[in-house]
Amino acid sequence: MVDVQTDIVINRPLAEVAAYAANPDNAPEWYENIKSAVWQTPKPVALGSQVAFKAAFLGRELAYTYEIIEYIAGQKLVMRTAEGPFPMETTYEWEAIDSSHTRMILRNAGKPSGFSKIFAPLMATMMRKANTKDLKRIKMILEKDKP
Template sequence: MAVDVQTETVIARPRDQVAAYAGDPDNAPEWYENIASVRWRTEPPLRAGSQLDFVARFLGRTLAYTYRVVEYGPERMVMRTEQGPFPMETTYTWEELDANRTRMTLRNHGEPSGFGKVAAPVMAASMRRANAKDLARLKQVLEADQG
């Protein structure tokens, strides 16, 4: 059973600012509740082909995984991990609604194997809650920084 979770929010900031902040892996621990750390495997700046090691806590477990950026641009970023029992693709999209409002969509899609297949519905529900909290935190951080 595939897991496919999509969450979105509208942030009162221009698209380029939202994309620059949210698309910078070094900022991830600030707005992602479950991400403990990010380490670059390849040299910055971020681009297609970049590789990043993430350490996260999810469902009571510590997970270490490597994302490879497969697409990066002003409107969209796609990262994939292929190792482990739950290969995952994460997509960020940034849609300009007007000069000062951006719709950000966060999508996680994966095809769990082994025990992950059985736990997929629980994982999807937990991911949906976590993503909603993460986007709310991102909105809070970016909108508070308007001074």
């Protein structure tokens, strides 16, 4: 099992951080490895929504579809894919520190199967590094126009 959790404090109100992060259209802007996000179901994000992503990770091109399995606006978003050799679940959680600071938690968990099992420890390390970079990027984007 690979289970990686990272977090960051963003100097923006919770509603703003959650709205931006929970919108799959924004994923290619703040996720370094995600190249595209295409809705498979009607917008906006809701329970059962599906979004197809194209990404690059560890030198490989990946295509997968996430389904939203839990969504509490402004609090939590959980999406899961069962495709490929590495089924994955991604969770975003947002906590207001005060009226203008939000803690965002990004968690990726999955159970590699087959050949992927061999690379699980490396994958966890690389995922932690990528998640940390992505959280720094979303922080930079959201704080860029801060008054």
